[in-house]
Amino acid sequence: MQDSQHRGYRAPRALKLETFEERLAFSVQPVGDFRIDAFVENSTGQGELQHFIQGELEQFVANGNSWTGLSQVRNDYGLMGTGQTVVVIDSGIAYDHTALGGGYGANYRVVGGWDFAENDANPYDDGPAGGHGTHVAGIIGSSSSLYPGVAPGVDLVGLRVFNDQGAGYFSWVESALRWVHQNRNSFENPITTVNLSLGSTANDNSTPSWAMLEDEFALLRADGIFISVAAGNAFTSYNAPGLSYPGSSSNVVPVASADDNGALSYFSQRNNRVIVAPGRSVMSTVPDYVGNLNGQPDDFARMSGTSMAAPYVAAASVLIREAFAFGGNLSVSQDEIYSWMRNTADTIFDSATNQNYLRLNLDRAIDSLMPGDDVGSTAGTAQNLGSLLQNGSFSGTIGRRDDRDYFRFTAGQTGRLTIDIDVTHYMQTSVELVGGGGTYDATAGTFTFDVVAGQSYTIGLGTTGGVGHYTASMTLVGMNAVNLGTIEASQFAGQSIGQGNNFFSFTAARDRFLTVDASFLSTAGNIDLRLYNSSGTLVGSSQGTGNFERIDCFARAGDTFYLEVIGTNANVNLRVTNLVAQNDGTVYVFGAATNDVVEFSAGSMHEVVVNGVSYSFNSANFRRFDFRGGAGIDTVVLRGTAGAESAELRFGGGELSGNGFNAQATGFEFVTIDGRGGWDRGVVYDTPNNDTVVSTPGDTRIYGPGYENRILNFEQLQILGSTGVDVALLYDSAGDDTYISTPDATRMYGIGYEVVVRKFDAVRGLASTGFDRAFLYDSAGNDTLTSWPIDTRLQGTGHDNAVRGFDTVRAFASGGVDRAVLNDSAGNDTITAWPIDVRLQGAAHDIAVRDFEEVEIFLTTGNDVATFHDSVWNDSFYGSGSEARLTGVNYSILAHGLDEVWANATQGGTNYLYLSSVDYLFHQSGNWV
Secondary structure, rough: OOHHHOOOOOOOOOOOOEEEOOOOOOOOOOOOOOOOEEEEEEOOOOOEEEEEEOOOOOOOOOHHHHHHOOHHHHHOOOOOOOEEEEEEEOOOOOOOHHHHHEEEEOOOEEEEEEEEEOEEEEOOOOOOOOOHHHHHHHHHHHHHOOOOOOOOOOOEEEEOOOOOOOOOOOOHHHHHHHHHOOOOOOOOEEEEEEEEOOOOOEEOOOOOOOOOOOOHHHHHHHHHOOOEEEEEHHHHOOOOOOOOOOOOOOEEEEEEEEEOOEEEEOOOOOOOOOOEEOOEEEEEEOOOOOOOOOOOOOOEEOOOOHHHHOOOOOOOOHHHHHHHHHHOOOOOOOOHHHHHHHHHHHEEEOOOOOEEEEEHHHHHHHOOOOOOOOOOHHHHEEEEEOOOOOEEEEEEEOOOOOOOEEEEEEEEOOEEEEEEEEOOOOOOOOEEEEEOOOEEEEOOOEEEEEOOOOOOOEEEEEEEEEEEEEEEEEEEOOOOOOOEEEEEEEEEEHHHHHHHOEEEEEEEOOEEEEEEEEEEEEOOOOOEEEEEEOOOOOOEEEEOOOOEEEEEEEEEEOOEEEEEEEOOOEEEEEEEEEOEEEEEEEEEEEEEOOOEEEEEOOOOOOEEEEOOEEEEEEOOOOOEEEEOOOOOOOOOEOOOOOOOOOEEOOOOEEEEEEOOOEEEEEEEEEEEEEEEEEEEEEEEEOOOOOEEEEOOOOOHHHHHHHOEEEEEEOEEEEEEEOOOOOEEEEEEOOOOEEEEEOOOEEEEEOOEEEEEEEOEEHHHHHHOOOOOEEEEEEOOOOOOEEEEOOOOEEEEOEEEEEEEOOOOEEEEOOOOEEEEEEEOOOHHHHHEEEOOOEEEEEOEEEEEEEEOOEEEEEEEOOOOOEEEEEEOOEEEEEEEEEEEEEEEEEEEEEOOOOOOOEEEEOOOOOOEEEEEEEEEEEEEEEEEE
């Protein structure tokens, strides 16, 4: 009854979902009340119990995985069913369930389907009487960690043959079966299995005369597709062997239900063709509307029936097919799988029918198909490959997840061995060198290590995932490494890299970062680098296409490394740097025996450059930098930011501090600190020896025997002298500047800068453009000032201060007997003299002195005029020839070479005037005697 006239015809036996659960069973009723307990996985993965229908059904927990051996199969082989597609002909699949892939289509677990009840392409399990198909799908392929399916790697197809009210038609099932045949190869993975957890009200031991699905079943059977069908749940109605249809078809595999203890479920129909599998109180996926209705498609519920046992066997057939394929049988049929299930099954006795039945033993079925151990599984029983000179190979099978194969060989030459490993199925290679290191590159599938001629090595292979076959090819490249010795920092320029591989060996000198780089002209031949440790483990590689390659790693003192330079280029510059370390937020740089150059630049990423090798450190993690010079002539440069910083500069080093960083340097012959913007303040210290300072605004150098320091772009600067004979030269800016000196300190300042020099033996102030002023203060002892139109020098015990090119100079005397000598210019000059103030002015100079006890003025060329003013005491004026002298209490002013003199006695006292042979024009006023 399968021709077209029966399409849409309601079968004489009602089609029903073969479940022992009230909401989904339509042609049979359960015995007594019951309830569904649904588990919903929460964020902790523990599950939360929800009660939906209350009753008195005894609760069972489906521990059938233990007696079917599924748990052991998972542990031993890791089979998942990946690469196969299972069709669920049922009430549809709630494909948005998190354990079923969360979606529908080619990129999800539920890859396709059709709704024959509503004739559309959306087979979602959404009917009020639904949930059954989703539960069945979860038993087959749930990916939940709490409730995994039997074959969680399979793809699923949902064919919906029940409408929203739970009614179905055999004509819909017939169409679904034909759809399977037509689409068996339409997906990424072929359809290998069909599950039908449905049936009619019947109890037959053979195909009934009215059966209308046999042509389709025979077609799928010929396709090699396994068809698992529920046996039926009406045993208590018949109490005799028999099966519901289509379970009674000779073209399918009927499945009966067993309880948690492995005994046949009381409701399960049975006969001598069935395979018994777990079906009582099985926890699996259900749609949200069957679960807790919280809008999250992550619900689980218990259901009982042969509907639950059939998908268990369907998924078991997937794993058995997978095991057949592992052994080489890629076209296994349903009959072969069915026979294998029966031949490896457990026999159980049923007291209700006094007959024996066969119960699924998946562990025995899989174990008897998987190959045995073909290679020694310990290092002591390793398969001997003999001597390896250049090339070799080996192969084998990891048939269990706990299997490990070992191989032994003897190296025929010293060099590097690369083992290229190809695997099949689920094998995820785990490889070891017994007693050694080695590097496994999972992406390339290669294991590499160094060997020494004449030594034996043992290799172990296993898996961290599933099982598989492997083949391995071995390539040994001779390594005659050029020994570069023990290295802190060295360059090897002009290396000629020839055809093939080139090796260099060296030993790290310290526990520090190790940087290896190569610079070259790529147009002359590209170069790549690989760095290995002494165990042959690949530490790092650099495979760019430019003119530079670099590898960084960490090295321990005494570690030996092998550098492989790959390519052909006649001029390659190699460099090895082992000078940088870091610990607990501090970066250290240690100088080598050679001349080192260290540079630090603060910023969001602090940069340290050591002999041209750059390192970057995140400012959030690294705040302190400690640079230490070595035995050579070393240079350090510390650069700040655009913010405000402070600095100290000393013999051999310095310190720069700013927002979030501190950089210190010691043991350097040349030190430079650069503020680089912001308002920066610094202190510069001299040495106990003779030191010289040369300072311009924003650029100050101090140097002496064995060192030279420099500080740039600092707005405020103090320079502190100590012992030795120290000299400072202070240059002005292009604008207006002021110079103030005392015996202990000298200050030069202008717009945007200030320099203070303390306790220097000699200080020179040098002015240029702008309007510049100098103020000179003497000591408490006897001091001498000597002035020319552009130069003024004030000297005393322990101090020597001179200025040049200042527009105005003012000198102030205090204690002691102080003497000033003023020299005029080549032009016309004017002298204005008071007992405490004497001023000499010309076209381009203006010098004034105050409180000097003796002032002597020399006038030469030009028309020079002097004006003398008396004090309030008794004063005397002497004129003779071209000289004039004014004396009084504690002062004497003498001028030579005068052209015109004015003598004013207006302050009081008794003033005496003495003139003799005067050669200049003389004028007087006031009361002279």
